[in-house]
Amino acid sequence: MTEYVKVEQADGVLTLTLARPDKKNALTNEMYGRLADALSAAESDAGSRVVVIRAEGDTFCAGNDIGEFAMAAMGSAGSEERHVVRFLRALAESSRPLVAAGNGRAVGVGTTMLLHCDFVLLGEDALLSTPFVNLALVPEAASSLLLPMRIGHARAFEMFALGEPVSAEQALAWGLANRVVASADLHAEADRIARLLAAKPAGALSATKRLMRAVDAIGRQMEVESAEFSRRLRSPEAREAFAAFMERRAPDFTQFDR
Numbered sequence: 001m002t003e004y005v006k007v008e009q010a011d012g013v014l015t016l017t018l019a020r021p022d023k024k025n026a027l028t029n030e031m032y033g034r035l036a037d038a039l040s041a042a043e044s045d046a047g048s049r050v051v052v053i054r055a056e057g058d059t060f061c062a063g064n065d066i067g068e069f070a071m072a073a074m075g076s077a078g079s080e081e082r083h084v085v086r087f088l089r090a091l092a093e094s095s096r097p098l099v100a101a102g103n104g105r106a107v108g109v110g111t112t113m114l115l116h117c118d119f120v121l122l123g124e125d126a127l128l129s130t131p132f133v134n135l136a137l138v139p140e141a142a143s144s145l146l147l148p149m150r151i152g153h154a155r156a157f158e159m160f161a162l163g164e165p166v167s168a169e170q171a172l173a174w175g176l177a178n179r180v181v182a183s184a185d186l187h188a189e190a191d192r193i194a195r196l197l198a199a200k201p202a203g204a205l206s207a208t209k210r211l212m213r214a215v216d217a218i219g220r221q222m223e224v225e226s227a228e229f230s231r232r233l234r235s236p237e238a239r240e241a242f243a244a245f246m247e248r249r250a251p252d253f254t255q256f257d258r
Contacts, residue, residue, distance in 0.1 A: 005034040012049035012198035013191065014042050014096075021057025026065040027109065033083035039090035049198040051094065052190050053117065054101040060126070061110030070242040084109075085226060088141045091116040092218045095206045097197045101190035102126050103183055105165070112141035114176065115150065118209060119197070121190050122168040123183035128176065131163030135245075136237035136253070138228050142221040150175055 006017040016038055018025040027035075042048035055061060064084070091098070091113060100114050103123035111128040114120050122128075130147070132139050139147070139160055147156040151174045159166065168180045181189050197205065232238055237256050244251035 004028070004031050005038070007034070007038050009047060011195060012047060013052060013194045014038065014045075014048040014050070015052045015054065015191075015194075018053075018055040018061055021055075021059070023065070024059040024062035024105070025055045025057065025110075026062040027084075028065045029068060029083055032087040033081075036083055036086035036090045039087070039094055042096050043094070048096060049202050050097045050099060050194045052099045052101065052194045053113070054187055054190060055103065057104075058125075059104040060102040060106040061108075061113075062105060063108030063110050066242075066245065070246060085222075088113075088222060089219070092142065092213075092222065093215055095209065097194075097205060097209060099190055099194045099197070101186050102128075102177075103186050105129070108132065109141060112139065112143040112147075115141065115143055115146040119193055120177040121186060121193065122171060122177045122180050123186045124168055124180055125183050126168040126171065126177075126180070127165035128159075128171050129163055129165040130159045133161050134163040134241070136235060136241040136251075137232045138225060140222075140225050140229055142218045142225065144225060145218065145221040 004018070004020040006015075006019050008015045008017070016035060018027075018031070020026065020028075020031070039051065042051055094116075097119065098117040099119045099121070100117040101121050101123075102110075102114060104125055104127070106114065106126065106128045108130060111130050114128070130139065130143065138144070144160075147159065150156075151159075155174060158164075166174070166176070168177065171177045172180050179189070237253055240253065240256070241251050
């Protein structure tokens with residue numbers, strides 16, 4: 001599945017492209033591993049001065065592969081190493097400027113990864129959503145810390161609790177994005193911004209990013225979230241949520257207490 005993440009480098013820019021458009025770029029364990037490896041390798045590669053994250057097709061990222069989620073919720077997941085934690089850590093700890101180009105839907109981690117990017121471009125068709133509670137789960141990627149910091153508690157709670165999509169223009173107004181551009185121009189504009197950043201003094205740029213981000217606090221929040229996420233994923237609520245999804249019916253959460 002390594003072909004589902006394309007890794008390309010040119011002129012100081014490392015471009016990571018989600019390339020599973022037939023599955024709306026839903027992330028599998030192997031894809032998380034490929035992304036984590038690329039981000040980690042960039043830290044010691046002088047030729048990777050800026051990282052761009054983008055996607056093929058009409059969807060930026062539909063979140064975690066629902067099949068893998070369902071297997072974990074039902075207790076039938078395999079024993080292979082889970083790479084999502086490595087990926088989220090690599091995002092949070094990256095010293096390289098991260099540029100994101102988001103088009104179409106960005107669901108779950110498709111949205112929360114944007115909170116770790118330093119320059120976020122959205123296509124005019126972008127829709128951001130964080131429907132963790134709808135799946136009987138909790139936020140991840142330190143988003144329970146970062147999203148309220150970015151847009152305020154009220155808006156963040158609405159995004160998490162209701163899971164309704166936020167348009168590109170609304171995301172821009174709330175401070176979730178730097179710019180909204182025509183979808184046809186998205187990748188070209190992301191490349192242009194990345195090349196501008198790659199021409200800057202790398203040491204000063206990295207130091208500026210480090211001063212702006214409380215990496216230790218972000219890491220601690222990820223640990224707390226991860227523990228709760230694992231508990232929620234094994235809960236009766238989650239089993240009901242994923243069973244309902246697979247059976248194409250509405251879930252019934254009224255049968256459960258806290």
